[in-house]
Amino acid sequence: MAEKEIISSSENGEQFFEGVEKLIEIWFTPAKNADLRKITRQQWENVLKIVRCEIISFTQSEQVDAYVLSESSMFVSRRRWILKTCGTTTPLRCVRCVLSLARDVAAHAQVQNVFYSRREFARPRSQLKPHHHFDAEVELLDSFFGDGSAYILGPDQDCWYLYTLLPLEGTVGALEKEERETRLSVSGRTQEPDQTIEILMSELDPDVMDIFTRKHSAHAQQATRESGIDQIIPGMVIDDFLFDPCGYSMNGVAKDGCYMTIHITPERECSYVSFESNVPARCYHALAARVLATFRPGRALLTVLATPDSPGAEALRSLQKRGCSGYSQLETTMCQFSGYELLYALYSRFPS
Numbered sequence: 001m002a003e004k005e006i007i008s009s010s011e012n013g014e015q016f017f018e019g020v021e022k023l024i025e026i027w028f029t030p031a032k033n034a035d036l037r038k039i040t041r042q043q044w045e046n047v048l049k050i051v052r053c054e055i056i057s058f059t060q061s062e063q064v065d066a067y068v069l070s071e072s073s074m075f076v077s078r079r080r081w082i083l084k085t086c087g088t089t090t091p092l093r094c095v096r097c098v099l100s101l102a103r104d105v106a107a108h109a110q111v112q113n114v115f116y117s118r119r120e121f122a123r124p125r126s127q128l129k130p131h132h133h134f135d136a137e138v139e140l141l142d143s144f145f146g147d148g149s150a151y152i153l154g155p156d157q158d159c160w161y162l163y164t165l166l167p168l169e170g171t172v173g174a175l176e177k178e179e180r181e182t183r184l185s186v187s188g189r190t191q192e193p194d195q196t197i198e199i200l201m202s203e204l205d206p207d208v209m210d211i212f213t214r215k216h217s218a219h220a221q222q223a224t225r226e227s228g229i230d231q232i233i234p235g236m237v238i239d240d241f242l243f244d245p246c247g248y249s250m251n252g253v254a255k256d257g258c259y260m261t262i263h264i265t266p267e268r269e270c271s272y273v274s275f276e277s278n279v280p281a282r283c284y285h286a287l288a289a290r291v292l293a294t295f296r297p298g299r300a301l302l303t304v305l306a307t308p309d310s311p312g313a314e315a316l317r318s319l320q321k322r323g324c325s326g327y328s329q330l331e332t333t334m335c336q337f338s339g340y341e342l343l344y345a346l347y348s349r350f351p352s
């Protein structure tokens with residue numbers, strides 16, 4: 001297993017782990033006989049060496065291969081690749097290699113969409129290049145994908161960065177994209193309905209965090225059951241891992257191809273939990289409420305990215321209007337991209 005990315009401050013004996021993840025999702029244009037799952041395990045292991053993490057567990061459904069990593073998760077399906085890594089890993093350094101493997105091994109030569117996102121790190125200065133600065137990340141991404149667009153949403157400490165090939169609705173770039181797609185639509189529809197909800201939580205309840213330590217739980221399955229993680233989206237096949245002495249990661253996959261993933265840094269000084277899923281729903285209130293009730297964060301940053309024709313688009317608008325019960329909505333922003341809608345919302349728990 002990769003060396004543990006813990007930075008100890010000798011002055012006060014404090015332990016620190018950067019739980020905040022970098023998340024990259026690449027969609028390739030549908031192509032006959034093309035499938036990213038043709039890339040072998042050995043080839044993924046080589047890719048992940050560049051990122052400075054490794055595979056610790058694997059599960060799959062008919063539509064998606066799900067890997068638990070020493071620093072978070074990777075999901076591989078026919079034409080979508082997702083890599084989510086925390087600590088001081090360097091996911092953008094492997095993109096060139098992934099694009100070559102996609103072309104040479106998986107027969108995927110054309111990128112349709114890219115989403116690279118992360119919230120502000122707790123300790124940005126500890127990150128390795130290019131992750132020490134969003135400008136450097138954008139420069140590297142542009143060197144792979146040409147002219148993408150970069151966005152920063154939310155206030156300083158809680159800001160969320162996004163790089164994507166999607167132009168904002170109403171811009172010249174959006175008109176050009178529409179024209180390209182009209183030409184392509186002669187040969188069929190290229191974007192299926194899609195939605196992703198992510199909840200990034202900090203200042204977590206210490207009693208809940210205790211469950212994700214070896215002192216409290218004998219194994220990952222105990223932590224999954226006792227915390228209620230198995231009830232957040234029932235019916236998923238769960239692949240979970242409990243680190244020593246603490247820390248937890250899980251992937252869930254469903255028969256219909258949906259996934260969920262949760263990662264937990266329980267250390268009191270830097271507690272952090274992330275939840276992500278692409279499960280479709282016209283309303284995300286119940287799901288968000290279950291996630292918040294499970295982990296009891298003091299602060300939560302929620303994002304939903306959804307195509308306008310997906311059930312998630314309705315869920316996004318309703319979340320923006322109604323917020324999450326038990327939490328005050330400190331900030332909310334909606335963006336209309338060409339082909340996707342985005343909600344950013346920041347919540348803080350009401351004092352109990």
Ligand SMILES: C[S@+](CC[C@H](N)C(=O)[O-])C[C@H]1O[C@@H](n2cnc3c(N)ncnc32)[C@H](O)[C@@H]1O
Nearest residue numbers: 004017019086243246247263264265266273274
């Ligand atoms: C990989 S997990 C989940 C990280 C995730 N991004 C999150 O949301 O916090 C990180 C937690 O596991 C602990 N851990 C224990 N051994 C580890 C290892 N070999 N590599 C990474 N983390 C480890 C860390 O101290 C931290 O609490």
